[in-house]
Amino acid sequence: MTATAQKATFTIRRARTSDVRHIRDLVAPLAEERVLVAKETVAYYEGLQEFRIAEDADGRVIGCGALHVMWEDLAEVRTLAAHPDWKGRGVGHALLDQLLADAAEIGVSRVFCLTFEVDFFKRHGFTVMESQSAVDPEVYSELLRSHDEGVAEFLDLARVKPNTLGNTRMIRDVRA
């Protein structure tokens, strides 16, 4: 996929192992601002196949985003980030579109996100979650068995409250 914005071209592709250091560089300042949660490097390698990368015409990594499957019908968009030099030029839009297409392709029907970027996600069809009703009690208790921080954030567990403070929980149907 190629997108053109302000005469600048970028492409969206699957992540490679060599991208991990660049993903970390994109996340680090945002983690410092508590906008995203930084992970151990090994976690980025382990989750590499979830990632899509935006790269500029010179092959520089200018954005990233991941889709993490939580349940048969449910996944989370996480670690969506655009390089500061590229903000407002469609990079986040292109990455999110690709992640939503990935979700639909693998059979996920609903995509969750936890974010400060409420307007951005609203413009991409997400709505603010009113309650925990996105999963039934049986699935909720199964999800409680997960060791994943993002799942704990989705469940709004007390131990991850410092990560989720001020964030908005949003969801969208990808079949619509």
Ligand SMILES: CC(C)(COP(=O)(O)OP(=O)(O)OC[C@H]1O[C@@H](n2cnc3c(N)ncnc32)[C@H](O)[C@@H]1OP(=O)(O)O)[C@@H](O)C(=O)NCCC(=O)NCCS
């Ligand atoms: C959220 C984030 C990824 C958006 O990235 P971005 O590349 O700036 O986003 P876009 O350029 O696609 O869209 C931003 C705005 O630019 C405008 N825009 C400019 N050119 C555009 C284009 N070619 N295509 C689409 N939108 C464009 C849009 O109007 C859009 O407005 P909106 O935010 O009100 O919808 C980025 O702000 C970011 O890194 N935030 C910090 C991390 C974060 O909070 N991630 C989300 C939780 S995982």
